[in-house]
Each structure stands twice: as structure tokens, then as C-alpha cells.
Amino acid sequence: MQTYLVGGAVRDALLNIPVKDKDYVVVGSSVDEMLALGFQQVGRDFPVFLHPDTKQEYALARAERKSGLGYTGFECDSSSEVSLEQDLLRRDLTINAIAQDQDGNLYDPYGGQKDLKKRVLRHVSPAFQEDPLRLLRVARFAARFAHLGFSIAPETLELMRTISSKGELNYLSAERVWLETQRAMATRHPEVFFQVLNQVSALSPWFEELSTITLPDEHHQLVINHSNQDAQAAVAFARVVLPLESQQIRRLCERLRCPNEVTALAICSADSRASLLHATELPTPELLDTLNRVDVWRKPERFQLILDVLFDQRDSAQQELKTRLIELVDTAKQIDAKRLVAQGLSGLQIKHAIQHQRLDIFSVLSAPTKN
Numbered sequence: 001m002q003t004y005l006v007g008g009a010v011r012d013a014l015l016n017i018p019v020k021d022k023d024y025v026v027v028g029s030s031v032d033e034m035l036a037l038g039f040q041q042v043g044r045d046f047p048v049f050l051h052p053d054t055k056q057e058y059a060l061a062r063a064e065r066k067s068g069l070g071y072t073g074f075e076c077d078s079s080s081e082v083s084l085e086q087d088l089l090r091r092d093l094t095i096n097a098i099a100q101d102q103d104g105n106l107y108d109p110y111g112g113q114k115d116l117k118k119r120v121l122r123h124v125s126p127a128f129q130e131d132p133l134r135l136l137r138v139a140r141f142a143a144r145f146a147h148l149g150f151s152i153a154p155e156t157l158e159l160m161r162t163i164s165s166k167g168e169l170n171y172l173s174a175e176r177v178w179l180e181t182q183r184a185m186a187t188r189h190p191e192v193f194f195q196v197l198n199q200v201s202a203l204s205p206w207f208e209e210l211s212t213i214t215l216p217d218e219h220h221q222l223v224i225n226h227s228n229q230d231a232q233a234a235v236a237f238a239r240v241v242l243p244l245e246s247q248q249i250r251r252l253c254e255r256l257r258c259p260n261e262v263t264a265l266a267i268c269s270a271d272s273r274a275s276l277l278h279a280t281e282l283p284t285p286e287l288l289d290t291l292n293r294v295d296v297w298r299k300p301e302r303f304q305l306i307l308d309v310l311f312d313q314r315d316s317a318q319q320e321l322k323t324r325l326i327e328l329v330d331t332a333k334q335i336d337a338k339r340l341v342a343q344g345l346s347g348l349q350i351k352h353a354i355q356h357q358r359l360d361i362f363s364v365l366s367a368p369t370k371n
Contacts, residue, residue, distance in 0.1 A: 001029040004099040011095050024058045027084050046076045061087035085109050092134045094122050122153040129159045132168035136180040139196035146189035160200040174257040177206050185233035191216045209252045213243040238266040238309045268294045269309040284363045332358045
């Protein structure tokens, strides 16, 4: 029984990127032996185990054979006879097919280190085209490593086009497609994900609405800087779909089964874009109507993300307006309904009084500037 660190942990260490998760492959063992050693089995389709102490994932080395459609149509052999080279052969990219033993020795039968130095994303074997999910994964890796100068090997792009042309993407689940999309949107260059899909004719069937718009490039993709990866992904996705009509965005999000907040952010951003970007030119009642429609009073966190979607961090004038809007919303939220009740108001009178106070607060945006 031999244990090797594999995949992303080895790749990221060689790239001097902080390693977050560690995955291990076990060669020469069996399910019974792993269970006897105290490992907890969690994999249903193939044997994956959690270490009894560290809870890190350990998978038995396995070989695969295509037996059906989609990314689940495989027969796996995880017997003790499967070698490390066979296990690495089934992986998607050469840079993900490097293993490291417990003494720190690297095993790289498919040239992953060479491709890391050349900054190339290259498939390990022709079996790459048997799993349509790999097309999305490569697009995600292209987005993740774009700032390091990585590109996709021409022969790998051709296999990605083959996957797309055969219609295999239709057999992916919405959940898996969105997961890859979300991960790509949390990178420094989320626009690259969709550029790659467009390059290999893979916007359909999942992102067909995006074929009707000009996809952002690195010069037009606005700067995003969120410590929260879910927020970063939601903002990046909303920016990509911003040119679409609301109904198009809704159809796209329903197809991908996006989380409700992701869908709401994308739609609210598109609907309020013109009003918020030109808030100083808008009559105060119309601006306030926009704020009410995006539910700013009950969803202040969403409003902050909407502003992140719409306002470019590199544009000082936009950032000044963004800051002013946040300040005015905060001021308006401090209107005390209890004080209005104490003044003898009730029902619609309170609602109207709050509306008038909000109008007064926001009227400063469109007020003439004094010299």
C-alpha cells in the first residue's frame, strides 16, 4: 500500500500558490483494508475515504472505461492492481496528473511539470473527450490561471470542440454546470471562462443567451475585489449577463438552477443599471422608485452588491457617486417610524411621511451645485 499526494495540491505548490485542499491516491490497497485502518468511506461511484484523523480525502487508484453518455457514464476499476500511472492517465490535464510520495519525490509520467513551465493547459490522453465536464473544467482553469499567462493547447481546444459538437454537454446536470461556473466567476479573470466556451462553440446549450451579446474581455471586465468568494462569483456573473433583458437573465438562471440571490442580483442589476449610473440626472421620485424596486430597505447587502456590479472601481467619479448613494441610503434607513407614531400619525400617514423624508434626503443628488 502506497500513498501519494495528487492533483491540485501538487500543481499549486509547484506554482507557488497557497495549497488549500489536499487529495491523496492510494495504490495497492482495497476497500476492506481501508475500512480496517479506520478510514470512512464516502464515495458511492468509486471508493473515496476520509482519513480517521485529518478527514482529508483518500481515493483508491482507479482506471476508467467509457460505458455511457455524460460525465457519469463510466465503469471504474479500483482493484489493488491499478497502478499510479493508470490512475494519473485518467485525469484531465497534465498539470493535474503529477503525484508526490511521502518523501517529496515527484512522479510525472505525462509531462505536467514541463507544461507548468510553458504555461500550457494540455489534456493527458484522448480519453479527455469522454467526459464533457472536462470542457467546463478547462475553461475554469483558463480563467483561474489567466493572470499567470496560461493558454490552452491547440490540440486540447480541438477535443473540446469535439465534445461540444457531439452534444455531450446536454447530459450534464445543471448543478454541476453551475458549480463550475461559480468557481470560474470567483477567479481574477472570470470573463475568460465564457471566452473559452465561445471559442469552442460551447455556449449552447447552457449559456445560449450569451451568444447574442458581446462578451467582456480583460479590458472591459470591471475590477472585482471581494474577500467573500460567493459574493465575488455572484457579482462577476451579474456583470457578464448585464446586457441581457430581464427575461433572458431569468431563463438563463432557471436553466442553471442558480441560487435565488444570484438570480435576484443579476436581474436587479440589469433593471436598475440606467437609473443608478445616472442617479444625479434622475428626478428624485424616479430614483427612489428604483431603490424601492430593488428592495434596498430590506436587502441592503444586495444593494451593495448591485453597486459593485454597476460601478467601476477604477473610475473615481463612479466611486464617488457609489459612496454618496450608500451614505444617503444609510441616512434614509434611520428614519424613525416610532417618532412619527408619537406625532400622532398612523397607517398611510406614516408611509407617506417616510416617503417625503426619503425624497428630501435624496434630493441633494440632483440639486444644483453651488459655486
